Amino acid sequence: xxxxxxxxxxxxxxxxxxxxxxxxxxxxxxxxxxxxxxxxxxxxxxxxxxxxxxxxxxxxxxxxxxxxxxxxxxxxxxxxxxxxxxxxxxxxxxxxxxxxxxxxxxxxxxxxxxxxxxxxxxxxxxxxxxxxxxxxxxxxxxxxxxxxxxxxxxxxxxxxxxxxxxxxxxxxxxxxxxxx
Amino acid sequence: xxxxxxxxxxxxxxxxxxxxxxxxxxxxxxxxxxxxxxxxxxxxxxxxxxxxxxxxxxxxxxxxxxxxxxxxxxxxxxxxxxxxxxxxxxxxxxxxxxxxxxxxxxxxxxxxxxxxxxxxxxxxxxxxxxxxxxxxxxxxxxxxxxxxxxxxxxxxxxxxxxxxxxxxxxxxxxxxxxxx
DNA sequence: CTCAATTTTCAGAAATTTCTGAAACTTCAT
DNA sequence: ATGAAGTTTCAGAAATTTCTGAAAATTGAG
Numbered sequence: 001x002x003x004x005x006x007x008x009x010x011x012x013x014x015x016x017x018x019x020x021x022x023x024x025x026x027x028x029x030x031x032x033x034x035x036x037x038x039x040x041x042x043x044x045x046x047x048x049x050x051x052x053x054x055x056x057x058x059x060x061x062x063x064x065x066x067x068x069x070x071x072x073x074x075x076x077x078x079x080x081x082x083x084x085x086x087x088x089x090x091x092x093x094x095x096x097x098x099x100x101x102x103x104x105x106x107x108x109x110x111x112x113x114x115x116x117x118x119x120x121x122x123x124x125x126x127x128x129x130x131x132x133x134x135x136x137x138x139x140x141x142x143x144x145x146x147x148x149x150x151x152x153x154x155x156x157x158x159x160x161x162x163x164x165x166x167x168x169x170x171x172x173x174x175x176x177x178x179x180x
Numbered sequence: 181x182x183x184x185x186x187x188x189x190x191x192x193x194x195x196x197x198x199x200x201x202x203x204x205x206x207x208x209x210x211x212x213x214x215x216x217x218x219x220x221x222x223x224x225x226x227x228x229x230x231x232x233x234x235x236x237x238x239x240x241x242x243x244x245x246x247x248x249x250x251x252x253x254x255x256x257x258x259x260x261x262x263x264x265x266x267x268x269x270x271x272x273x274x275x276x277x278x279x280x281x282x283x284x285x286x287x288x289x290x291x292x293x294x295x296x297x298x299x300x301x302x303x304x305x306x307x308x309x310x311x312x313x314x315x316x317x318x319x320x321x322x323x324x325x326x327x328x329x330x331x332x333x334x335x336x337x338x339x340x341x342x343x344x345x346x347x348x349x350x351x352x353x354x355x356x357x358x359x360x
Numbered sequence: 361c362t363c364a365a366t367t368t369t370c371a372g373a374a375a376t377t378t379c380t381g382a383a384a385c386t387t388c389a390t
Numbered sequence: 391a392t393g394a395a396g397t398t399t400c401a402g403a404a405a406t407t408t409c410t411g412a413a414a415a416t417t418g419a420g
Contacts, residue, residue, distance in 0.1 A: 004303045011289045034306035051380045087316040109191045123184045126214035136267040143339040159323040
């Protein structure tokens, strides 16, 4: 590994824990991401000096996150891994996966808590707060689902609009008002 | 704690680690969030059966995340904590804080890596990949900054539009084309 | 300033998570 | 079928993170 690659890989290792993946997994991804060709498990283990089994675990997790994909070369039985190229696709995958892991469970807990029949002052207040939270999350995820369905080009355009989002909103608002 | 509150608190404890805060911190926040009145550290320690010092640490972290705020009652020297009520405000704070912790460091690492003068095939490819990543993140955060500046009401409206985002986009597109 | 109430710090204990090496398993060419 | 190449599993070792109790620091009333 060159110093440039080493710095990148080690940064991903450090950030890994903040992103909910562990250090090893972060480094493996980083290495695959910058590699000019797909890598197999042994090459990864050697480059990062991890045990072969640790790499196996890490790759399994990256596959679960759908951040790497498998490739095969004819005449070689080993599995090779590469990181998908379309950056927006990666972004979308990440967002989707995080939503599934970090938001969905809470949403279902809230739903069932809100169905409970309670009577104490305290519980009624708690339910009101939970209802606020539920509404917010629901609204956010609905919007997110929608944005997620956009193709990379459109998404990129939406982002590119940046500073004009609120102007656009004002405009849409006036437009609607004129119609009524 | 009633069973309803207990369930909510314990869920936040379990999710805490997925959200980059620890179990204790998650539970403390949950308790404050549903509480009908501000709580002091001793009340929290008693309700959750944590050591007093653990609660102190947890509250400090929640303050760093700007998820709780301090209140004082006259004639009582203790500090009381409550969770801000405006859900969108909370959402915005959370997003901002996560951006600062999870994205900003990577962005600055990428910037400095891209300034390095390299010549090997391998490093040139790595830099190209890093450039992709940098562009994407930059674009995303610029957009996010912008959205973040919107007040709660506008943000809520934007989200509420949901399925119409892309229609709006098409519209803006045509509008622009007409002008040129 | 003094002192009691309260909060914070911190070293080490406890718990959790990550990592390893050895063994088990799978796959496929012969 | 056999066995060589490759992958996965898993029990326990290593590392990291969290939690505690005791002690230190801070705060504000008198």
